[in-house]
Amino acid sequence: MGLLEKRRAGKLMLKILGAVMVIAAAALAGWIRSREYARRPNQIRRTILALRRLETEIMYGFTPLPDALLRIGEQSGEPIQFILSEAAKWMNSPHHRTAQESLQKAVQSGWKYTAMKNAEKDVLHQLSFTLGTSDRKDQLGHIATAVRQLESEEEIAREEQNRYEKMYKSLGVLCGAFIVILFY
Template identity: 65%
Template sequence: MLKMLGAALVILAATLVGWLKARQFASRPNQIRGLILALKRLETEIMYGFTPLPDALQRIANQNKEPIRSLFTVAAGHMNPPNNWTAQDSLQHAVESQWGFTSMKKPEKDIMNQLSYTLGTSDRQDQIGHIVTAIRQLESEEVAARDEQSRYEKMCKSLGLLSGAFVVILFY
């Protein structure tokens, strides 16, 4: 009886690991889409709103769900007193400190870091151009993430269950 309970727990744990990995594959494209929409809102704020950058970042944070919200909240928070960091420093810090809470990978992180170098350092038109470039790059990453999702999501679910069954078979 105890062996059966242990076997069931091993299979359950391995299945849950597979499902968690599959959820990462499923949430990555959605988070990239959320980041794209947030950058489009930032583009609108810069172009038409004439909103100071910290206020624009905070507005965008308020309009998004986690983990995108915390990314922009941290960036906006460090640009305000008492820190008064530059847009580059605050966005890079936000990316470094909050990226682990997302399902996004290094290419998206590199795009955001690249955007941070130009944000707040030039005129409106130049900033809009850099944001549009980042959006285009993120859109291509979203296509790749959707492809990965369709390819690996079901496999991870199945592999979790099968690996749990394999471990149980090995122990018997």
């Protein structure tokens, strides 16, 4: 094998390596995008479960709201844990904010860690206006309304997951292959 053949073989290996890297990067991008569609319904479900636990705390427990949010947050997992714990922190000293202010601040600061959309954010925002401001029966009604709205959003999120998750995975690989074909 002469020097010319070695150079050609080296160039071919670099092209193949480059093509593999482009396809892998595009596939990874598609996989990351598809993962968001899988995370959203799970996070909505965990939010629903957290609100149901809050319902139980309000109905049967006489736990102060900050303590209940902290306990429920610890059971919920991230990113719901961050939001509820943050809300509890703002209600306790030295801040002593209202439940509305605390929940809104917590949602605002923790929302970037979620895969949820603005519809779910709006549900929590609406709930914050009534949390801790009325009697138990009224609060339970508002939490139940929030749960129903989140269940509706969860159904939409599951449909989107079924529709788009596989598509983005495939699209990532196909886009990578298309780019490779264009360059070579």
